[in-house]
Amino acid sequence: MKYDETHRYMSECAAEAARVARGVPAARLNEPTHCPDWDVRALVNHWVLYTSHGLEHRARRKQLPEELVARDFTADPSWADAYAAQLDRAVAAWADRRSGRARSTWAAARCPPTNWPS
Secondary structure, eight states: OOHHHHHHHHHHHHHHHHHHHHTOOGGGTTSBOSSTTOBHHHHHHHHHIIIIIHHHHHHTTOOOOHHHHHOOGGGSTTHHHHHHHHHHHHHHHHHHHHHTOSOOOSTTOSSOGGGSOO
């Protein structure tokens, strides 16, 4: 698969994730999931963190700050819109990375550079 295809698929998946997020009713955030240790809020926070912020930080080769890891994204009533905007930034960061405009230092990464895609 070529990068142009991958980036297009990434954009399509981000749009679909944003659509799904907008369909999560606030009233259901405290409900259980099939995983006994995770309610819907915990699952959504994990999803938002790693599919948007994590995706952008990975493209920019930056470590996720602890402040983001600990954040309850769903505490903001407009979390789904904020998630959609962050997904857009994450997808754009991968476009920047591919074009060489993204930051490219190894020092901030949690994983060795040999595990990063080229």
